[in-house]
Amino acid sequence: MIQLKTMLNCIDNSGAAIVECVANLKMKRHAKIGDRIIVVVQKQRNFGPESGPGASVSTSAANKVRRGDIRHAVVVRTKKKLQRPDGSVVKFEDNACVLINKAGEPIGTRLNGVVGTELRKMKWSKILSLAPMHL
């Protein structure tokens, strides 16, 4: 249930760490996995242990976005339970998103973290192929 003011984790290496949702696109309800939203970057990912292994390679080139930037994003994980057509339900621990440009291509080059399989249904196969795991 991503709506106005929701804070999400950004799980790509675009440079954003925490973003805030400011609008849901093409819908009059809260956003679910695979929906496109507009976000404001609230916190930048800085050099340090939290950037994780592998991030040290491209720390200087990492920050493609800055604090205060307005970007489009795709929701990839939600805390709200999401029911699948076969009756199974999936629920993640956090809300997370991936930044994209206006054309729909991801800004970052790698993702860290599991993403929902609903992205395939919504034609976000580029994000799915970047993700290390999908569920």
Add this chain to the structure above:
Amino acid sequence: MAPTTPTLRPLACWKSLLRHSRLQKTATRSLTTYFQPKPIDAPPSTPPPAIKFKEPINDVHAMQIAVLDPTGARTTLFSKTNPEAAHVGDILLVRLKTGDPFAGVCINIRRRGVESGILLRNELTRVGVEMWFKIYSPNVEGIEVVQRKEKRARRARLTYMRKAKHDIGSVQNIVLAYQRSRGALRGSVASVASNEKKGGKRKVKGKGKR
């Protein structure tokens, strides 16, 4: 007057004739719709005897379970009377017909006949994930018990395992060891499997500290 009357007379005659026939037609029409009830001498046809269900919902559930789980393996795995049944706290592995298998700690069993489900919790790429599965779903190929809880859980729902204090984190190592032991030995040397499981546990704890 003389030239007009002969021309009018035959027309009037026709008119009257037509009117007469029309009236006759309507009369016959009304006659056909006249209802004459037939005498009821044949016995009224009795409806087929309705199948008596004492507990309709339970019977429907039983019928559906018989279709979806013909061997009864799934039912016994989660039956309350079976001492070998899966309980909350056990680590279960759900093999799916579509997609990868999912393993996790069972923290809730929802018993609702054919719609029974289990809630599994695991940690994938350091993100907690919970999934509900319907145990009789045709999409579920099999459910295996990877590891049992040493002590019986005193709660029916282990929702406290979501809290950081009780969260056991990823069970991926335990599951991997289990799968390796199953694939390599097919249950011949149980001691090796148990050792592997212990190793897996230690690894998990180390991850949690990090």
